[in-house]
Amino acid sequence: MPSTKGSAAAAPTSKASSTPATKTPDAKCPVPAPATNKEDLANVPEYTTIPVLDVGIALDAPASAFTEPGPHGDALRALALQMREACTQCGFFLIKNHGVPDAQIEDMVSQCRRLFALPKEVKEQFRVGHNLGYFAIGEENLNPAVQVHDGDFKEGMDLVADVQDRRPGEVATPYPTNAQVPGFRAACEAYFDVMTKLGRAVMRVLAVAMGQPATFFDRALARPRSQLRLLRYPAAPPGMTEARLSCGAHTDYGGITMLAVDSPGLQVLVPSATASTSNSASDVVAHPTSRAHASIHGGTWMRVPVFPGTLVVNLADMIARYTNRTFHSTLHRVVHAGVDRDRFSIPFFFDMDAETVVQVLPQFVPGGELASKEIKETYFPEPIVFGEHLMRQVESTFGATGKQDKGEVAAS
Numbered sequence: 417m418p419s420t421k422g423s424a425a426a427a428p429t430s431k432a433s434s435t436p437a438t439k440t441p442d443a444k445c446p447v448p449a450p451a452t453n454k455e456d457l458a459n460v461p462e463y464t465t466i467p468v469l470d471v472g473i474a475l476d477a478p479a480s481a482f483t484e485p486g487p488h489g490d491a492l493r494a495l496a497l498q499m500r501e502a503c504t505q506c507g508f509f510l511i512k513n514h515g516v517p518d519a520q521i522e523d524m525v526s527q528c529r530r531l532f533a534l535p536k537e538v539k540e541q542f543r544v545g546h547n548l549g550y551f552a553i554g555e556e557n558l559n560p561a562v563q564v565h566d567g568d569f570k571e572g573m574d575l576v577a578d579v580q581d582r583r584p585g586e587v588a589t590p591y592p593t594n595a596q597v598p599g600f601r602a603a604c605e606a607y608f609d610v611m612t613k614l615g616r617a618v619m620r621v622l623a624v625a626m627g628q629p630a631t632f633f634d635r636a637l638a639r640p641r642s643q644l645r646l647l648r649y650p651a652a653p654p655g656m657t658e659a660r661l662s663c664g665a666h667t668d669y670g671g672i673t674m675l676a677v678d679s680p681g682l683q684v685l686v687p688s689a690t691a692s693t694s695n696s697a698s699d700v701v702a703h704p705t706s707r708a709h710a711s712i713h714g715g716t717w718m719r720v721p722v723f724p725g726t727l728v729v730n731l732a733d734m735i736a737r738y739t740n741r742t743f744h745s746t747l748h749r750v751v752h753a754g755v756d757r758d759r760f761s762i763p764f765f766f767d768m769d770a771e772t773v774v775q776v777l778p779q780f781v782p783g784g785e786l787a788s789k790e791i792k793e794t795y796f797p798e799p800i801v802f803g804e805h806l807m808r809q810v811e812s813t814f815g816a817t818g819k820q821d822k823g824e825v826a827a828s
């Protein structure tokens with residue numbers, strides 16, 4: 417693994433479009449946006465300045481290395497500062513030299529392709545309940561306040577790592593057999609291993625970025641709640657509206673998400689202070705509970721570029737809580753329309769143990785040494801148990817519309 421000094425270089429530009437994002441009349445007083453039909457939401461500007469962090473140096477670094485004098489410790493601390501900047505700007509960044517071989521990611525995409533190509537009645541055998549196992553198109557609705565008739569235009573499968581000490585109520589992942597999808601289980605298990613190692617390394621850097629010791633998350637990650645999600649987005653016709661997206665606007669719920677994708681489609685609401693365009697939208701399209709964690713500044717919807725060898729990382733709600741929203745749990749959505757092929761994506765949610773109590777850290781209360789100068793109140797005065805937040809979010813997003821599995825019909 418190369419152990420070069422971390423760098424937060426701006427990403428190279430890929431094909432950009434400059435169509436403005438939706439404008440809202442009054443960002444201070446959000447009202448549900450009308451479903452403006454003919455706007456092409458796929459065509460928002462590209463987030464060309466998304467930070468790219470080289471995390472190679474952190475992969476094998478023990479927590480003690482972050483306080484070591486000398487060039488190695490200096491490089492780790494520099495990486496943490498770059499991560500802090502990325503987290504306070506947008507909460508989304510790319511990582512390179514992450515230790516996950518390209519071939520392993522390509523294999524996971526092939527596994528997705530084979531899994532979702534199974535007949536519907538076979539996929540139904542892997543259904544367990546909300547947040548585990550198979551779910552059909554329309555079944556999850558990540559923005560039910562706005563997608564009032566239809567859920568997300570995607571199907572998926574949620575998997576959890578197999579643990580020895582399963583707690584009451586914890587259910588094992590329903591894996592397809594080798595006859596159904598050859599090599600599926602072994603590939604997923606290997607992916608759990610490599611992503612868990614990476615997740616621990618990124619969380620050590622993040623802890624230091626938050627002004628904490630590198631061991632800050634150790635206890636919460638003794639038994640992490642990692643969840644692997646496989647997603648297929650069927651191509652939708654052009655002209656998707658906020659009334660039905662491939663994946664509605666939402667924030668993620670726990671610690672960090674590390675995402676592998678086979679093609680573009682992901683969009684983030686880049687906070688106004690960071691977005692270098694004046695086409696500002698507010699977060700009116702957000703799920704109401706997610707909005708509590710999203711940017712306080714509104715922002716501009718931008719496409720996340722896809723660069724070979726990188727993974728997307730985004731912060732989730734618990735990190736926004738620890739930092740009183742100085743670090744962003746950013747709204748994001750997927751628009752996969754106007755192209756003629758499926759999109760596959762593989763989020764890995766690396767979350768703290770469900771019993772973890774999360775509370776704003778003293779450095780981040782208004783006036784605290786790491787608090788954003790613009791933040792004048794403590795948004796989350798009460799501690800929260802992560803698992804309770806997770807359950808609330810899952811309950812409000814699964815089966816929210818009662819319209820599921822409508823088949824691959826036009827999106828709007």
Ligand SMILES: O=C(O)CCC(=O)C(=O)O
Nearest residue numbers: 663668677682750761763
């Ligand atoms: O498919 C993507 O690019 C993102 C998916 C996502 O945000 C999620 O599942 O939480």
Ligand SMILES: [Fe+2]
Nearest residue numbers: 666667668748
């Ligand atoms: Fe997400």
